[in-house]
Amino acid sequence: MASSPFTDPAFYADRYPTYTALRTSSPILQTSLDGGASTMAVVTGYDQARQAFTAALSKDAGAYFADKPSGRSLHPAIARTMLTVDPPEHTRLRRLVTKAFTPARIDGMRPYILALAEGLVALWEPGTEVDLIEDLAGPLPVTVICQLLGVPTVDRSLVRSWSTDLFATGDHARIDAASHALAGYMAELITTKRAHPDRSLLSDLIAVHDQDEDRLSEDELLSLAVLLLVAGHETTTAAIGNAVLALLQHPADLAHLRTSPHCIAGAVDELLRYDSPVSIATWRWAPDEVDLAGTSVPAGSPVFVCPGAANRDPAKFPDPDRLDLDRPNAASHLAFGHGIHRCLGAPLASAEVEIVLTVLLQQFPGLQLAVPTDQLVWRQSRLVRGLVALPVKL
Numbered sequence: 001m002a003s004s005p006f007t008d009p010a011f012y013a014d015r016y017p018t019y020t021a022l023r024t025s026s027p028i029l030q031t032s033l034d035g036g037a038s039t040m041a042v043v044t045g046y047d048q049a050r051q052a053f054t055a056a057l058s059k060d061a062g063a064y065f066a067d068k069p070s071g072r073s074l075h076p077a078i079a080r081t082m083l084t085v086d087p088p089e090h091t092r093l094r095r096l097v098t099k100a101f102t103p104a105r106i107d108g109m110r111p112y113i114l115a116l117a118e119g120l121v122a123l124w125e126p127g128t129e130v131d132l133i134e135d136l137a138g139p140l141p142v143t144v145i146c147q148l149l150g151v152p153t154v155d156r157s158l159v160r161s162w163s164t165d166l167f168a169t170g171d172h173a174r175i176d177a178a179s180h181a182l183a184g185y186m187a188e189l190i191t192t193k194r195a196h197p198d199r200s201l202l203s204d205l206i207a208v209h210d211q212d213e214d215r216l217s218e219d220e221l222l223s224l225a226v227l228l229l230v231a232g233h234e235t236t237t238a239a240i241g242n243a244v245l246a247l248l249q250h251p252a253d254l255a256h257l258r259t260s261p262h263c264i265a266g267a268v269d270e271l272l273r274y275d276s277p278v279s280i281a282t283w284r285w286a287p288d289e290v291d292l293a294g295t296s297v298p299a300g301s302p303v304f305v306c307p308g309a310a311n312r313d314p315a316k317f318p319d320p321d322r323l324d325l326d327r328p329n330a331a332s333h334l335a336f337g338h339g340i341h342r343c344l345g346a347p348l349a350s351a352e353v354e355i356v357l358t359v360l361l362q363q364f365p366g367l368q369l370a371v372p373t374d375q376l377v378w379r380q381s382r383l384v385r386g387l388v389a390l391p392v393k394l
């Protein structure tokens with residue numbers, strides 16, 4: 001095992017051999033994966049990952065890094081979000097947000113998502129080549145979230161570029177600048193929606209309150225608006241790209257789905273399991289020594305939970321490296337995490353993947369990869385497993 005897979009481009013091209021080696025060594029391994037002196041717990045087993053998602057671990061990155069100055073100037077709305085706070089603060093935020101981010105609202109987005117996907121592919125000519133990431137998987141999710149939040153159409157390309165910059169792995173100056181630009185924009189949008197409420201999610205989040213008249217503060221609204229944009233953009237882009245690639249590599253499954261469109265929802269679960277877009281979950285750490293599935297994790301240790309590895313654990317998913325659209329337990333995947341921080345946007349993301357696949361299967365019967373698989377370039381992001389580009393022939 002290379003001492004530092006996270007700096008090895010081969011890891012990003014194909015993470016699964018590394019995950020298998022780690023899991024075989026131990027499903028919870030106390031190791032130094034980033035080449036540094038300090039160790040972290042890396043969780044690659046399925047049962048162990050589920051336990052880690054519900055264990056007494058903290059997501060409070062601010063507390064962990066308080067005495068480790070980074071020289072960064074990330075906007076506080078991005079540095080501190082629902083994903084980086086613990087109960088009771090998290091419980092309260094999640095309760096208020098779920099009052100506005102309802103299943104009915106997400107269901108109501110389906111016709112919009114379908115029209116958007118159809119609009120994006122409308123000018124694609126059979127026989128030509130397109131980049132599925134640049135031309136469909138990239139713009140669709142960010143446009144959906146902008147629509148949901150009520151970001152005016154004219155501002156969407158700007159918002160998209162800031163959101164993309166936030167994922168510019170390693171380029172701290174660019175990330176920090178984008179965080180300030182995006183937060184500044186969102187703060188103004190909140191002011192506008194407060195003065196002129198509409199039917200957007202942002203207006204509903206401004207209005208939401210519980211029976212004790214507890215409401216989201218200005219800072220909370222800002223960090224939520226930014227989080228929804230960021231959490232739902234690159235992840236869903238990666239999900240669509242990975243799903244399309246997996247199907248193109250498995251033509252028999254692709255053909256089966258084309259003739260059985262009712263199987264798409266189940267297929268999406270297996271596709272999310274097979275090549276999970278959030279490969280390594282967000283930051284968590286052990287404030288006190290904690291027992292994780294029989295392994296003691298010392299106080300102060302970061303814990304990296306890897307849905308991408310857990311979803312390929314043969315103890316849970318037999319023959320895990322095989323794409324099996326009829327896999328009976330595919331829906332037990334951990335692609336959306338588990339426990340109190342489980343993805344808030346999971347139904348929306350699944351709907352987006354499902355609708356995009358349906359449109360592609362219906363409209364482009366000859367869809368195929370335009371380059372050999374080994375020429376595909378994967379993003380060098382620990383968190384997101386996704387393609388930089390996916391050239392396809394229509």
Ligand code: HEM
Nearest residue numbers: 082083231232235236239281282336337341343344345349
């Ligand atoms: C396929 C696409 C997506 C994937 C794979 C994904 C995955 C995840 C995962 C694994 C987590 C938990 C992280 C952890 O515990 O460390 C999470 C949390 C979250 N996701 Fe997603 N996500 C996706 C799309 C979305 C979308 C579309 C939205 C919103 C519009 C969204 C909003 C959130 C939020 C707000 C949280 C934090 C929840 C909390 O802390 O309580 N996600 N997501």
